[in-house]
Amino acid sequence: MGVSPPNVYLALGSDGAAFIDTGFNNAEDINLRMDYLKTVGNPPVTAIILTHKHPDHMGGATSFQKVTGAPLVSSPIEKEIIEAILKNQREHPKSYYSVKHGDTLNLGNLTLEFVHGPGHTMGSMAVFEQKQKALFTGDTILGFGTTAINPDDGNMEQYLETLESFLNYDLSFILPGHGPMIRNPQAKIKELIQHRIQREQQIISSLQEGAKSLENLFKEIYTELDPRLHNQARSQIKSHLVKLENEGRAIFRSEIYEIAKQYKV
Ligand SMILES: [Zn+2]
Numbered sequence: 001m002g003v004s005p006p007n008v009y010l011a012l013g014s015d016g017a018a019f020i021d022t023g024f025n026n027a028e029d030i031n032l033r034m035d036y037l038k039t040v041g042n043p044p045v046t047a048i049i050l051t052h053k054h055p056d057h058m059g060g061a062t063s064f065q066k067v068t069g070a071p072l073v074s075s076p077i078e079k080e081i082i083e084a085i086l087k088n089q090r091e092h093p094k095s096y097y098s099v100k101h102g103d104t105l106n107l108g109n110l111t112l113e114f115v116h117g118p119g120h121t122m123g124s125m126a127v128f129e130q131k132q133k134a135l136f137t138g139d140t141i142l143g144f145g146t147t148a149i150n151p152d153d154g155n156m157e158q159y160l161e162t163l164e165s166f167l168n169y170d171l172s173f174i175l176p177g178h179g180p181m182i183r184n185p186q187a188k189i190k191e192l193i194q195h196r197i198q199r200e201q202q203i204i205s206s207l208q209e210g211a212k213s214l215e216n217l218f219k220e221i222y223t224e225l226d227p228r229l230h231n232q233a234r235s236q237i238k239s240h241l242v243k244l245e246n247e248g249r250a251i252f253r254s255e256i257y258e259i260a261k262q263y264k265v
Contacts, residue, residue: 004144004178006056008033009136011129013107016046019070020127020136021177022060025089030063037068045070047105049112051138051177052124053078055085062091071095073105075116077123099125117166119159120147126166133172135185141166141192143179148232149239156196156239157246163193200240207250208265211258214238 009020017037023029037045045068050058052074061072061082074082076098086093099105101116115126120139127136139147140162149156171185182188199221206212206220214237222233241257244250249263 006178007176008060009175010037010040011107011110011112011127012040012043013110015106015108017043018047018049018105018107018112019045019064019068020049020175021051021057021138022048022064024056025059025063027063030060033060033064034067046107047071047073049105049114049125049127050074050078050082051126051136051140052121053081053085054121054139057138057177058082058085059089062086062089062093065093065095071097073097073099075114075123075125076100077118078121079123081123115166115169117162118155119162120149120154122154122158124154124162128169133170134175135166135169135171135173136175137166138177141174141176141182141188143176143182145179146192146195146236148235150232150235151239151242152235154239156243159239160193160196163189163196196240199236200244203237203240203244204249204259204263207257207259211256213255214241214257217241217257 006021006023008023011018011020048061048064048070050061050072065072072093079098099114101114103114105112111130113128113130115128117124117126117140124138124140126138126140149159166189174182174185176182202221203217206217214234217237218234221237225233241250245252249260251258251260
């Protein structure tokens with residue numbers, strides 16, 4: 001967990017280029033990125049790909065479009081909400097299409113493949129570059145720390161399924177939405193899955209001792225945490241609890257969670 005600037009990527013092929021995420025709607029940052037485009041020969045930009053709906057990833061979308069003329073591209077699940085966020089910024093994209101899992105974008109010597117990856121948000125999308133075996137993961141995998149799974153925005157079960165599905169790709173590296181490149185993708189993905197399984201186990205063990213409120217679980221599990229991260233930590237626990245509830249393993253009653261009878265030990 002933590003806060004670091006969002007990464008903006010340019011996939012540069014022989015027949016064109018595509019941005020993957022745009023960063024915030026911040027004129028200074030946007031100008032820097034457009035200047036960078038000139039330094040690589042001002043290639044035609046064929047798509048502005050948005051990994052998900054959070055403003056640090058799509059805020060600059062319309063500004064990128066004004067300069068490049070390229071269409072916005074996202075999962076169909078988040079197209080409407082992204083359009084609404086842009087409308088709030090008093091911006092209306094001229095062209096915007098959605099892609100489904102397995103669709104590809106050809107940039108000549110590079111091909112980008114879109115990968116449905118819900119969990120951090122319900123319409124999160126990763127992008128697989130087949131030649132260099134690179135996976136752009138948005139916020140689904142970060143260069144450091146743990147991805148926020150907020151139960152109002154995302155889903156822990158789907159997040160774990162997404163991580164498992166990433167193991168099916170032959171990857172050389174991961175290009176995350178924040179933080180540095182990950183050069184040991186398989187190990188990193190397995191570590192992230194393991195981390196969530198351990199956290200879930202910790203919650204189950206704690207509830208086996210007796211029914212508890214979210215606040216009590218939080219205090220037990222996160223004993224030394226920067227106060228700025230407390231709310232995010234609470235929502236991580238909540239996401240695990242929602243998963244356990246959906247699976248029938250935990251019950252939520254009068255603000256208290258308890259282990260379902262048949263799972264009590
Ligand atoms: Zn995000």
